[in-house]
Amino acid sequence: MTPETGADRLKLVIVGGYLGAGKSTWLRHQLHVGAFSNPHLVINEAAELAVDDAIFGTDTPATLLAGGCACCAGRSEFLTALRQLCDRRSGPVGARGRTDLAVLETSGLADPAAIAQAIQSDPMLPFHVTLAETIVLVDAQNAAAQLAAEPLSRAQIEAADRLVLTKTDLAPAGDTARLIATLSRLNPGAVISADIRGVAATLPDHPDADPLPLADNAAAPIAPIQITLPEGLDWSAFAVWLSALLTAHGDDIVRVKGTVRTPAGRLLLQGIRTHVQPPEILPASDLARDGTIVLIGRNMDAHRITRSLARFAARLL
Ligand SMILES: [Zn+2]
Structure with a gap:
């Protein structure tokens, strides 16, 4: 691809x-x-x-x-x-x-x-x-x-x-x-x-306002978690890990976003639910956020996911 x-x-x-x-x-x-x-x-x-x-x-x-x-x-x-x-x-x-x-x-x-x-x-x-x-x-x-x-x-x-x-x-x-x-x-x-x-x-300024109760929608609210990719992680291995993660979490993951440095250049990664768009090559930049992906979804544990990626990467190195 x-x-x-x-x-x-x-x-x-x-x-x-x-x-x-x-x-x-x-x-x-x-x-x-x-x-x-x-x-x-x-x-x-x-x-x-x-x-x-x-x-x-x-x-x-x-x-x-x-x-x-x-x-x-x-x-x-x-x-x-x-x-x-x-x-x-x-x-x-x-x-x-x-x-x-x-x-x-x-x-x-x-x-x-x-x-x-x-x-x-x-x-x-x-x-x-x-x-x-x-x-x-x-x-x-x-x-x-x-x-x-x-x-x-x-x-x-x-x-x-x-x-x-x-x-x-x-x-x-x-x-x-x-x-x-x-x-x-x-x-x-x-x-x-x-x-x-x-x-x-202008939006009303009431920072302490309570969210509405949403009892009829039992699902947990979505929240973003940030994953820092291990240094030197191979792009294609990462893609394999990510697709396994998305499969395992099914509909719990709503969005995936991030930039990854690869030998081909900086790639922008974007996904909705379990589908990840073919990555786009971005112009070179020194943005510090490279190598970080954000997953937005429910029932996700950032530490567990980071450990899983670290274990996966360690097996390949
Ligand atoms: Zn429709």
Whole structure:
């Protein structure tokens, strides 16, 4: 498996969030202020009748996928659309229809991690697409109820790199503070901000707010653990160890991220659940964080995992 350089790949931003979270409104404002450079939108509606594409107008090229959610029923249509965007990139830079960035607005019922998994299970796409960011919008008015009732809303939050609260003007500040505490507990690594109709809003400042009880979702909260790789660890051996670890932990591991120095260069490692994306070669840098991987998941013991890797490495040296 030859890693490609990251610059050669189509970047994908996933914009997710539960039904009614305000994905289209947020996205429209982001496009208006030029937050995305030359994007191609992929708008996914689970319903047959597509409503959302009407509001974007004609300025931004868009592909509409209606009648099946990209994480499940509409998976193959979504992967086909992504392949087409990759194919168009074989043309010269600047050619019509060529894009370096796809922005997917998911259906409200999509699990962004399942979408990432679908891409990574494809025989070709992992070598041509990089998941740049998963942004999940959270409705400040309704998220507490959704989290209590819907495991999907929790899965969406766990999959995010960035959580954007919407409608904070409609929710009491105390409730929003508890929601933020809950989100930080569910996904400690995610950056949280708030946005009201396209304008960044201040988050209520209640550092001592209690997270909401989530008794109906019995699973333990996810937490990041950091593993420092042994000096001189062989890359291919590490890959074997990592895949064994992911298999053993199954769905407990939500994300894998890190940079590893190898004879081929610095590699960026990114994985969602049990699938690790083919590594990307990064530009050289003296960042001290090289050789560290972060695993985000539940029921993991950093000491046990570090010992397991050390034992594995020792057997090879
Ligand atoms: Zn789905």
